[in-house]
Amino acid sequence: MPVDQSLVGRVFPPTSPHTVSEQQVSAFVAATGGEYDGGPAPATYPIVLAFDAMNAFLEAEALDLFRIVHGDQKFAYERPVVPGDVLTATLTVASLRQIAGNDIIGTTSEIRDADGALVCSTSATLVHRGPEEGA
Numbered sequence: 001m002p003v004d005q006s007l008v009g010r011v012f013p014p015t016s017p018h019t020v021s022e023q024q025v026s027a028f029v030a031a032t033g034g035e036y037d038g039g040p041a042p043a044t045y046p047i048v049l050a051f052d053a054m055n056a057f058l059e060a061e062a063l064d065l066f067r068i069v070h071g072d073q074k075f076a077y078e079r080p081v082v083p084g085d086v087l088t089a090t091l092t093v094a095s096l097r098q099i100a101g102n103d104i105i106g107t108t109s110e111i112r113d114a115d116g117a118l119v120c121s122t123s124a125t126l127v128h129r130g131p132e133e134g135a
Contacts, residue, residue: 003103003105003128007061007096014089015052020081025041040080050124085113100130102129105127
């Protein structure tokens with residue numbers, strides 16, 4: 001069953017606050033094959049929050065993660081993410097189209113600090129694969 005077009009424009013609740021620590025940033029950098037030497041988090045670190053927001057969206061809409069293919073991810077920064085930041089992410093469904101039985105879902109997530117200031121925004125394209133033939 002295709003995802004309902006009425007989702008376009010829907011804003012989902014923000015994620016729980018996430019306190020950025022040097023230990024978390026170091027673990028993230030190590031997982032991507034690097035070494036953390038202090039300072040701001042890598043440019044891709046906000047995916048941690050964006051992924052939490054995406055999972056909450058998928059759960060709220062009863063969409064199976066195993067049917068999702070991540071198609072694209074972009075980040076636009078107002079300022080770097082640094083240890084000590086307390087951040088939340090709020091996901092909005094920006095677009096939805098169906099191609100060959102698959103839902104192509106465009107999302108945006110705003111990453112904000114504890115004062116509500118925009119730190120960065122992300123956009124992602126998710127492909128929700130349709131049911132397999134005969135299933």
